[in-house]
Amino acid sequence: MRLFRTLALAAAMLASPALADDQPASVRITYVASPFNVPSIVMREKGYLDEAFAAKGIKVESPEITSGAQQTQAIAAGEIDIASVLGGTSAILAKANGVDLQIIAAYARSPKAYFLMTRGDGPATLADLKGKKVAGPKGTVLNQLLVAALAEQGLTLKDIEYINMDLPTARAALLSGQVDVATLAGANAVAVEKAGGKPLTSGEGLIKPTTVIAARSAFLKEHPDLVEAYFDAHYKALAFMKEHPDEALAIAAKEQKISLEDAKAQMPLYDFTPVMTEDDVANLTADQDFMIEAGMLPKANALDIKVDLIAPMAFETE
Incomplete structure (x- = not known):
């Protein structure tokens, strides 16, 4: 358990009107296996997510929505609570267009x-x-x-x-x-x-892509304990990958329908560290600048990435 994140979430719980009796019957967290999302694959195979929420008497629904645009549309409609793997550009575009979401961690960096x-x-x-x-x-x-x-x-x-x-x-x-x-x-x-x-x-030399974990702002505010339950499962998967790398790769290879050798070749391309850094902020800001220049985002809709899009908890250390 990470002390700083725990303290931040505890503070949010004190400030939130939501109480244990108000817990939802289920949470909706997307499952995205591709391109090579090993933590998510391990989390599902090992049942870590179901385990974390079963302790609270809550069922986990895991819709497989791979499109960033569809994930953010589902957040806007209140149909999902956490987008477990969302492109940074998709998060920026959604927030800039009025979708009330916040980045709560990095998922991967993989140019x-x-x-x-x-x-x-x-x-x-x-x-x-x-x-x-x-x-x-x-x-x-x-x-x-x-x-x-x-x-x-x-x-x-x-x-x-x-x-x-x-x-x-x-x-x-x-x-x-x-x-x-x-x-x-x-x-x-x-x-x-x-x-x-x-x-x-x-993408090397052309882009610095960061996929992120994002939540509905209302869900984060009202149920910080459930966000913590999600991270308990996510960090448990990361620990398993570190302690049992061969088994984790075998699980990922099976899910991706690729050979173990191909899985081993893929793994070094990814950095799955969840804690966000100032470099991540700079990269996301550069992504936004690029989208504005390319006509993908009106300049008038530009965000202050760190203030408007990223929750403070995303920067908390382990």
């Missing part, structure tokens, strides 16, 4: 894990993207990577045909020849490479 992939006979360089069909999930880190890669060549999204697809669909469309390039990560990128494809670029 080397995001790719623009093509087939072996596809475009040879980024400059060849002009006029090509590119598939991938819009409003995500991969969307940002695509914009950044195009900008390096003096191009914009207007210079390509950009088709919104989730990762498995984009991978299938690429391999079947329906599109020229797909924005992919994790096992989907590995599958394309094994099928003879190749990366045009990774």
